[in-house]
Amino acid sequence: MGHMHDVQEPEQMLRSASLRVTKPRVAVINAVHSHPHADTDTVLAAVRETDPEISHQAVYDVLKVLTKSGLVRRIQPKDSVARYESRVGDNHHHVVCRSCGAIADVDCATGSAPCLEASNDNGFQIEEAEVIYWGTCLECQETAKAS
Amino acid sequence: MGHMHDVQEPEQMLRSASLRVTKPRVAVINAVHSHPHADTDTVLAAVRETDPEISHQAVYDVLKVLTKSGLVRRIQPKDSVARYESRVGDNHHHVVCRSCGAIADVDCATGSAPCLEASNDNGFQIEEAEVIYWGTCLECQETAKAS
DNA sequence: TGGCCAATCTTGACTCATTCAAGAAAAGGA
DNA sequence: TCCTTTTCTTGAATGAGTCAAGATTGGCCA
Numbered sequence: 001m002g003h004m005h006d007v008q009e010p011e012q013m014l015r016s017a018s019l020r021v022t023k024p025r026v027a028v029i030n031a032v033h034s035h036p037h038a039d040t041d042t043v044l045a046a047v048r049e050t051d052p053e054i055s056h057q058a059v060y061d062v063l064k065v066l067t068k069s070g071l072v073r074r075i076q077p078k079d080s081v082a083r084y085e086s087r088v089g090d091n092h093h094h095v096v097c098r099s100c101g102a103i104a105d106v107d108c109a110t111g112s113a114p115c116l117e118a119s120n121d122n123g124f125q126i127e128e129a130e131v132i133y134w135g136t137c138l139e140c141q142e143t144a145k146a147s
Numbered sequence: 148m149g150h151m152h153d154v155q156e157p158e159q160m161l162r163s164a165s166l167r168v169t170k171p172r173v174a175v176i177n178a179v180h181s182h183p184h185a186d187t188d189t190v191l192a193a194v195r196e197t198d199p200e201i202s203h204q205a206v207y208d209v210l211k212v213l214t215k216s217g218l219v220r221r222i223q224p225k226d227s228v229a230r231y232e233s234r235v236g237d238n239h240h241h242v243v244c245r246s247c248g249a250i251a252d253v254d255c256a257t258g259s260a261p262c263l264e265a266s267n268d269n270g271f272q273i274e275e276a277e278v279i280y281w282g283t284c285l286e287c288q289e290t291a292k293a294s
Numbered sequence: 295t296g297g298c299c300a301a302t303c304t305t306g307a308c309t310c311a312t313t314c315a316a317g318a319a320a321a322g323g324a
Numbered sequence: 325t326c327c328t329t330t331t332c333t334t335g336a337a338t339g340a341g342t343c344a345a346g347a348t349t350g351g352c353c354a
Contacts, residue, residue, distance in 0.1 A: 020301070020350055040340080055304055060341070065302095076225035081340065095271045104269040116263075116278065122251040123285035124242045130279045131263065138270035167321055169331070187311080202333055207312070212331090228311060 017069040024054050028062045032072050033086045037094075037103040040082060077103070077132055091115055093130070097137035099144075106133060164216040171201050175209045179219050180233045184241075184250040187229060224250070224279055238262055240277070244284035246291075253280060 010029035014021050024047065031046035032038065038046070044059045063084060066072045073088045077096045083103065093106045108115050108131075116129040136144070157176035161168050171194065178193035179185065185193070191206045210231060213219045220235045224243045230250065240253045255262050255278075263276040283291070 022302070022350075024303075053304095057305080057342090058303055061303075074225075078221075078223035093265075095265060095269060095273065097271065098274075104271065106268070107266045114280065116280075118240075118242060118280050119254045121253070121280075121282075122242060123288075124244065124251065124280070124282040125288055126242065126280045126282035127245075128281045130281060132277045132279075133261065133263075133265050133268075133271070133273045134275045134277060135268075135271040135273035141270075141272055167330070169321080171332075200333095204313090204334080205332055208331075 013071055017071055019065065019069060019071075023051060024058045025062050025066070027051055027054065028059060028066065029071065029086075032066075032084050036087075036105075037075070037083045037085050039080075040084075043084060075103070077101075091128075093132065095133040095135060095137075097140055098134055099136055099140040102137045102139070104137075106131075160218055164218055166212065166216060166218075170198060171205045172209050172213070174198055174201065175206060175213065176218065176233075179213075179231050183234075183252075184222070184230045184232050186227075187231075190231060222250070224248075238275075240279065242280040242282060242284075244287055245281055246283055246287035249284045249286070251284075253278075 010026045010033075011021050013029060014025055019025065027047040027050045028043060030050070031043045035042055035046055040059060040063065043063065044054075044056055047054050047059060063072065063074070067074045067084070070088055072084045072086055075083050075085060075094060077083075077094070080096075080101060085105075087105065091108045093108055095104045095106050096102070114126050114129045116131070118124075118126055118129075157173045158168050160176060161172055166172065174194040174197045175190060177197070178190045182189055182193055187206065187210065190210065191201075191203055194201050194206055210219065210221070214221045214231070217235055219231045219233055222230050222232060222241060224230075224241070227243075227248060232252075234252065238255045240255055242251045242253050243249070261273050261276045263278070265271075265273055265276075
């Protein structure tokens with residue numbers, strides 16, 4: 001049975017963030033890990049495969065708490081509902097397909113925030129550069145070529 | 148009275164985009180030009196200073212049409228409602244204040260899309276890099292310092 | 295181990311930006 | 325000027341996300 005990563009890891013993540021270990025939280029962490037860039041509905045559905053009784057509100061609350069404590073990261077490309085991912089703390093970026101909305105990770109070229117210098121900062125103190133690449137995913141390119 | 152830029156320019160912009168010239172459209176173009184990065188409500192309020200009878204729906208429709216034809220650009224930083232700006236076609240980016248939501252323009256260092264190379268593109272055909280810098284505006288820095 | 299208290303969960307209603315729908319009005323070409 | 329198509333108005337609907345209040349539960353400490 002190995003090290004039971006499925007069960008123990010989320011628990012430890014919660015504890016190390018000083019959060020209580022509850023069934024909904026563990027289920028949400030597992031769902032986000034196994035469904036990269038999933039929206040809230042997808043997370044909710046995945047969570048209910050484990051425990052059909054968990055409420056929609058609990059999932060929203062848990063996602064908010066996990067986001068605040070940095071255990072998951074919330075991403076919101078325009079024209080999309082909020083999505084969540086488990087890769088945190090490595091300052092990576094995203095590519096979004098204009099056609100189907102698919103999202104993939106892109107490593108940050110420089111490795112650490114803010115990762116880009118602004119050409120003119122208007123007096124702002126800049127902490128982070130968020131980069132979203134827009135384009136067409138492989139699948140949509142092939143669909144387009146076929147027609 | 149100069150060249151009456153207030154009135155003629157929007158008209159010509161509309162005509163050159165093959166769009167009909169209507170009072171709401173001219174008013175919305177003027178509002179977006181004079182209120183950089185305004186949200187829909189602000190645009191609506193500005194429009195109603197010119198013509199108090201224009202409906203909220205007309206403004207939404209007009210903004211959508213203008214956006215589609217490239218006369219205005221829609222921006223949507225996360226946790227913010229949609230905002231509009233009149234600077235289009237120059238591939239510039241934005242700085243957003245985490246504290247008060249203020250938005251300012253940042254010129255693109257390279258000048259043309261996609262402006263950044265992705266380190267690994269996952270097979271995506273990349274057309275554009277959208278960059279949002281997150282930080283603290285001058286005013287909020289000073290407020291923070293004062294307390 | 296038991297009990298307390300704060301944190302968390304459930305249920306259900308609500309908000310608010312944005313969109314939809316159907317009929318009325320107006321722009322622009324013939 | 326007339327006709328067709330596009331656009332505008334009015335009013336209702338949608339849907340992601342939030343709020344609120346009471347019930348429940350986890351964790352800490354004796």
